[in-house]
Amino acid sequence: MAQRELVGIDVGGTFTDFVFVSHGRMRIHKSLSPDTRHEESILEGLSVLGVPDDAALVHGTTVATNALLERKGARTALITTSGFEDVIELGRQQRPELYRFSQSRRAAVIPSDLRFGVEERLDEKGQIITALNEASVSEIIERLRNSDVESIAVVLLFSYQNADHERRIANRLTEAFPGIHISISSRLIPEYREYERTATTAGNAYVSPVVARYVRALASTLGSRSFLVMHSGGGSVDAETAANEGARLALSGPAGGVIGAFEAAKRAGISSPVRIITFDMGGTSTDVCLCDGSIPLTSEAIVADLPLKFPAVDIDTVGAGGGSIAWVDDGGVLRVGPESAGAFPGPACYGQGGARATVTDANLILGRLDVNTPLGDGSIKLHKEPALQSLEMLGHVMGLSVYETALGVVRVANATMERALRRVSISRGHDPRQFCLVPFGGAGPLHVCALASALEISSFVVPEYPGVLSAAGLCAAGVVFDRSASLIAGIDDLKADPAPYQRLRDGLKREVDAYMHAHDCKGDIEWSVDLRYLGQSYELTVPIEPSDDPVRLDEASAAFHAAHEQRFGYAMEDFQVEMVTLRARGRSKPRPWYPSSQHNPDGVGGAASADHPVWFENAGPLETPFIHRDELLPGEQLNGPAVIHQMDSTFLLEPGWRLRVADNRILHCTRTPDSSTVR
């Protein structure tokens, strides 16, 4: 395949990032995200970069996420088994907060007057107890006629065992309301647990029309250009699939970041297995993800109070970012976040009227950000005076100096991020010291040395463009098409009678093959299976070879015992293993997308390095060189302290750390030998 030109476009809350890869060169562009009509700013960005019409576009979008967060999805109806219309509202009957008398929840995505019970019932094996009453379907259709709905979800009890009733209802609906969006649980996510399946299906029906409108507007703006859309599972799909399965896009952006980091690690020469922890620190939150040889997936993602069972890159998010506000609690302790100053008024140093100190203000006062370098596309200039005032005010409460206060703010924010890093590593049985950190996002590289030290991680790599890595990840992601289905049966039973397993597998294979073929993607299907000990309720996903040889089932069992041991510290080899869900993932061959050699891109900085005082923990101010990233030459080595700045991010190399510039401009950082015992 000829190397096509590629563009990754990541629309975030504040900025829209572009990465354009063309003829061995990579160029970036960053513009402020407009409130509406994203498609026009995308077109503008493409023209700024001079992207030709036949370049491949991959798009990451928050449109589904925002529709869920703000509950601004389509007017949607739910048809479910009579008697269970409230399952979606009851959830798992937990209150969100354990110790609070006043609580509220986001409203259910489908209000009670649009939830309809249909007369039918299956048992746990999928056998019919009450046949579908067609008259009750007709009645619902009549009531729907005047209800002004744009979208309908169909979820019946035990439909993952027998999809017939759901299919018949869907056919009736298609007939009655041609063109309306219909999400059917047995087609979308045929897995057991009625609440989670209902939430996923309803969530999908709720956001898909919004996603559909968006991708259609984008398609019409882009004219002859075609584009793919990134989904939560770490791959892209065509626009039509995205429009029908909109809820799959809920973690589109963060997934792009993890792929970008994984690819950067490979380019940095981290040999297989790639063992990294990605660390994406943005304005309001920080996303971390541990990759132990591959990008981890979960089927338990929760977005805006809604569990979504689609495979999603397994990311842990904490409310600490550059804009997180620092405050003193009634016990006199300094706290940071989760409240954020957002984009407006933003940190005090943005000079837009923000008065409360944020992490960014602390970094500025500590000399870690250059007041003379505006952020992003140059629209945000940094002001020292308001930052100083905000920290003085905070320090006054605690009786601390401005610098002590600023160091405290950074320390507390770091502690929050450290907890997230511990959750994905130590809490799951991984030793973080065996992993390489990959910092990105606007602020990740500023905090990476402190976090690496806290976790005793001895090396990390800083990608070329940390501030737009999510967009770069979009370029790298291939097409990924996921399908799954439940079959609850003991492995021994399946070995004795493999027919149900084979039927399930063949059905999934047909569906995935058809998609890959229709979209001209070559590639293999990756198979995995969710297993548990008979009687348990939670499964672990392990790979499985899809052949008919029963040995493959035993191999999967063995992998499950090992995974159980790794995750929980013990295995029970004499217990029966049970299969729950089979998963098929069609994946196109990875794109040969990245330029093999990288010369200096546009905007080579002319600014000479100058020394500024930078404050460090236990060291006071140290004269520290400020260097533009483009001035670093391949092969160059540098000992901390140093501040490396570039248009999209700032990197703080602390004392005790050394960097080496690789040929591809990636920065390899290691702890200097004499500092290995310093914490």
Added chain:
Amino acid sequence: MGTTLQRTAFSPNIKERLDFSCAVFDAKGRMVAQAAHIPVHLGAMPASVRHVLDRFEEWKPGDIVLLNDPYAGGTHLPDLTMVSPVYAGDSGGPVFFVASRAHHADVGGMSPGSLPLSTEIFQEGLIIPPVRLVSGGSMNEELLEVLLSNVRTPIERKGDLAAQRSAHTVGANRLKKLMDEFGFEEIEAYASHLQNYSEARTRSTIKKWPDGTYEFEDAICLRVNGIPTTEVIRVASTIRDDTISFNFAGSAASGPHPFNAVQAITESACYYVIRCLSADDIPVNDGCFRPIEVTAPEGSIVNACHPAAVAAGNVETSQRIVDAVLGSLAKALPTRVPAASQGTMNNVTMGPVSPSGEPFAYYETIGGGMGASADADGLSGVHVHMTNTMNTPIEALENAYPLRVRRYAIRRGSGGSGANRGGDGVVREYEFLDETRVTVLSTRRDSAPWGRNGGSPGLPGRNTRISQEGVERELDSQFSEIFHAGERLRIETPGGGGYGQAGPE
């Protein structure tokens, strides 16, 4: 630690409903940290560790002590608690203890699920005083055999005990890792700072409240030997400077019914209320409890003595203690205290009647309405106050047991009206596919969750038996009956009270 227990357990009660807690204690038995899902375990976990430390002086690495005796550190028999020591390097004795408590689906006794209509504790199941289940890393197989011989579902119990044991291994390993990294002294100092911090914040909260003594009484309506009775829970709450004390003098004497609570439960309820009235980011540890004193007369329903039956003290009486304490504090903090919530957990236990069938013991509790507050409507269909367990998915339930859920819905209109509405209760209707013994322990059937500041009370709950022909018969708030195939049980749970006068519509 908690994740390990949840993800690897076998009882639906632990794995789906998360009816368990884990905690870390210092060498003196003071709670350093708790991963609580269940507030009723707040004061009960420290009581367990206290009893274990009193009884055992010699420890070895790899020991695990097991207990459930309510009169020796337990609360009710299905809650099996494990306590194990953690060592720092190879120096001397234990420096920390980890504890876990999980509600096991059956521990024997007179009815499946071990929450019976009992009159003395011996009917409620196997009583386990603090004993070493694991000694120096090796399982006491003979003890385990005694245990498993006394329960209805031994295989499930064995899996759950393995999961609970592995949670201890994980907890101990994490603590050791921390100590390797930072050194024991630093961890110990931090643990002590953390407790002092929580204490300081709790005290500064109480200090802002008006000094004085505030009284209130609530009650649970029971049937004792077939005769309806009303058992009073009375409390005088005294705020003085930065401390608060709760005196339960005047509460009913314990009786021949399972609604007696041991003192640890009463303490949990008081700690819970103070925790909710404090800022919600205060770490939960021993420091939170130091400004709080709880006095309850011995032999009363809120400080029962051996051999009183206690199965429902943990799950029902605890809720009414919260109501009584809240009622008293409403007089001091009129805008901070919400209306009463459903005030029950609606405990449903079931198991087969014929001994030849596949044995099972199933337990679940059902959410209801939360009381409205000055700031918000009450939530509908949630667990309130002393518990927060999840429901078991219907698709999991019917896959495992011979029953069918016919309806699971919000009980619309059951929340009390007011400026802010109380949350609605739940309707859950079961159809039995086989002859099944069902035992229900519920309250707030004969009394309603009260409203506040002019808000209306929520609707009381109702338990109804429906014959194969569809004939309905209302059941008591507590009953144990055999249901035949095709018969149904409908449980309607109470709504929460409203808050403030409802305005004109």
